[in-house]
Amino acid sequence: MKHATHVKADLLMIIVTLIAAAGWIFSLKTMEVMPPLLFLGVRFLIAGLFVGLFGLADFRQLNARQIKKSLLTGAVMTVAMMCWMVGLHHATHVGVGAFISSLGMILAPIMGLLMFRIHLPLQNWLATGVATIGLACLSLEHGLQLTMADSLFLASAFGFAIQFNLNSRFSTGIPIACLTAIQLSLTGAVSLLVGLTQESWPPQFGTTTLGWLLASIFIATSLRFFLQIKAQSLTPVKHAALIMTLEPVWTSLLAAWWLNDAMSRIQLAGCILIFIALVSGRISFRRGPKSS
Numbered sequence: 554m555k556h557a558t559h560v561k562a563d564l565l566m567i568i569v570t571l572i573a574a575a576g577w578i579f580s581l582k583t584m585e586v587m588p589p590l591l592f593l594g595v596r597f598l599i600a601g602l603f604v605g606l607f608g609l610a611d612f613r614q615l616n617a618r619q620i621k622k623s624l625l626t627g628a629v630m631t632v633a634m635m636c637w638m639v640g641l642h643h644a645t646h647v648g649v650g651a652f653i654s655s656l657g658m659i660l661a662p663i664m665g666l667l668m669f670r671i672h673l674p675l676q677n678w679l680a681t682g683v684a685t686i687g688l689a690c691l692s693l694e695h696g697l698q699l700t701m702a703d704s705l706f707l708a709s710a711f712g713f714a715i716q717f718n719l720n721s722r723f724s725t726g727i728p729i730a731c732l733t734a735i736q737l738s739l740t741g742a743v744s745l746l747v748g749l750t751q752e753s754w755p756p757q758f759g760t761t762t763l764g765w766l767l768a769s770i771f772i773a774t775s776l777r778f779f780l781q782i783k784a785q786s787l788t789p790v791k792h793a794a795l796i797m798t799l800e801p802v803w804t805s806l807l808a809a810w811w812l813n814d815a816m817s818r819i820q821l822a823g824c825i826l827i828f829i830a831l832v833s834g835r836i837s838f839r840r841g842p843k844s845s
Contacts, residue, residue, distance in 0.1 A: 576773030594745025601738030608730025633712025690823030
């Protein structure tokens with residue numbers, strides 16, 4: 554793969570991590586008024602339709618196999634996003650949740666090995682062990698079990714790891730706008746249907762909340778996922794996952810600054826261990842064979 558392509562992919566992924574970190578804040582502010590699943594449904598359905606407008610010509614050329622692959626990836630995204638959104642709604646520490654969710658970047662190469670036999674060096678297995686210790690540190694304040702929010706974040710991490718591999722595998726053969734739009738629309742439609750049966754619309758909806766909602770739709774969803782899938786089409790899974798480890802760093806800094814989201818020393822130690830695992834688990838791609 555050409556150096557210029559790698560640089561382009563790196564820059565896109567860095568932008569994605571910044572947008573994703575801001576998305577945590579957008580989501581928290583919107584959910585001060587809107588319940589999580591209705592928010593997720595409105596956010597992703599509108600975002601999916603918006604992205605789809607840019608791929609109308611490509612949609613006419615899609616075959617049944619491409620649609621099936623897009624729907625499969627969208628189904629995985631739906632479950633992962635619903636777990637993430639409900640977890641965020643109940644979270645007490647945004648920075649902690651960001652680190653747990655980012656375990657998906659540790660799991661991505663492991664899932665790649667299981668799903669597509671992508672080469673996985675020993676260093677990735679060692680990183681998983683370090684991350685497990687970090688998770689234990691994060692959950693000590695709540696006893697030996699994870700909180701409900703932490704458990705949902707962990708479940709979403711597994712889903713994002715699978716989706717990450719599917720996107721990398723399918724994005725080279727399916728138009729990016731179509732693949733993105735189908736995933737977002739499916740996630741939005743399912744979440745909206747479930748939300749309508751479980752939640753209620755807010756009685757009041759001010760202009761401030763509308764602003765956060767629009768930022769979530771067009772910046773943290775439409776732009777973020779389009780750029781992410783585009784970048785994944787240009788670089789191997791392990792390379793993209795390394796860059797994505799920046800997301801919890803930005804999220805923790807934003808949460809500390811914007812939300813005054815302090816963490817205890819043991820939780821901070823857990824985050825540090827997970828961050829070490831995230832980074833060390835990706836360094837090996839530089840020496841290993843290229844794979845996607």
